[in-house]
Amino acid sequence: MALDVLQAAPTAAETKKGLGVRQLFNRHFNLLIGTMSVGGTLLLWQYARALGIPGLAFVDPPTAIIAASADLLQSATFWTACYKRFIRISIGFVLAQLIGIPLGLLMAANRFAFNTVFPITEILRPVPPVAWIPIAIIFWPTREMSTIFIVFLGAFWIVLLNTIGGASTIDPAYRRAALSLGSSRWHLFRYIIFPATLPSIVTGMVVGMGICWEMVVAAEMIAGDTGLGYLLWQSFEINATAQVIVCMIAIGIAGFASSALISRLARLLTPWIAER
């Protein structure tokens, strides 16, 4: 306590000079820490073999990875894999929204629809999408469709549950207010139920996108014949560890980019929610 007071009261000259440096330091502190942590990890990794760190010692060091990535980044295989991945995620994710959101809204609005669909979803939902892979291969005529189906399942349940949850917990005062303002059923849906559910839908999208990324890797490893997951597994089988790691980093970066995109979309869809 006493120390705080002493530190909080520097002389005027000190304040002027000291604050400049300190402010600069404070502003970039997080960036500095971040850089140091990534750099430190890379250093440890580079000298893992010399330092005898278990696990990491058996993996190619970062310098080898950089060399391998230079090769891989120039190959058409890599970029085709990235493209395939992008297409699969996009189609699977969008399909999950197109089916999950209307179905969720219908189930929240209509008791009969809820009682019909809910038992089925409750039994199927706990089955992890990975366990669906064999059936997905049998179900669909092409491997491509099977992969998309798995991605779709990854996002579907969470979108459905979030939509039902959001739509059935709307403050009844909004409904009442809308009715006394002369809303028709359509108005009620268009202006109240749908926008009131949007924040939950958006949450479903964010979480669903994350699951899509997990699913696509698994699906590509098993059911796919191209894609980053497939490339990763192939690289492992031919013992190209550096290439495996490049694929992992590529997946990480793409996943990060997609969450950034989704949160941008979230802000567009729900502009009334103040940024936190």
Add this chain to the structure above:
Amino acid sequence: MKGAVSIRGAVKVYDPERSQVVALDGLDLDIAPGEFCAVVGPSGCGKTTLLNAIAGFDTLTSGSITLDGQTIAEPDRSAPPGADRIVVFQNGALFPWRSVLWNVTCGPVMQKRMGRAEATERASALLARVGMQGSDDKYPGELSGGQRRRVEIVRALMNDPSVLLLDEPFRALDALTKSVMQEYLTELLVEVPKTVFFITHDLEEAIFLGDKVVALTSRPGRIRQVVPVSLEKPRRHTVLTSPEFLAIKATLSGAIHEEARRAFVYGERELA
């Protein structure tokens, strides 16, 4: 002028099969067109039940309510909620996902009573009347509590209701904001005269705003006392210390306090 409300023998029993909570027990009340009827009573005395029955959100177990001669509530049947009986809710129900202007104009536009341009013009005039000009494009979440209440009352008035139902609209506001809001409401009603059914826990507020103050008994809700307030309108806050005001307050406060004590003994929440 329209807006004559007549309540006859209103009874509401919740859960008639088992616990049988009697919220209203044979309540008669008449509100004249353009009259400001302030209802006070302890929590759980059936004030909101009565308001919900008028609004069409709930039904009566027996008795009836008419609005300008039309029956709007009879046993187990209520006219659906509509723009002739607009409610301003206790916790506010502005749609947070839409702008202030949209909120205020949506009623007449959805009812196809006005075009968007006409509604916007009327809304701007009323919003300016309560010092809310320049907030058209804001979201309700960007406004203070007092500002939101003003917007909400303007939204209600935009629908030209026969009766305005206000359920403790100023409850969540601090004392100073509350007194400013009371004056705004008074001014708005000079501009747009309406029959008002106003629920409150605050006796001073009831007397300041009301043409008559209705004190209800603690559960089950019956009429304990009806006191006309003949103070000249529009009133200013200086009236709060006038001898006439204090005399009315003295008449009512004994009864209100007694009911609050009974409600407290029943295990109800105390007078807020």
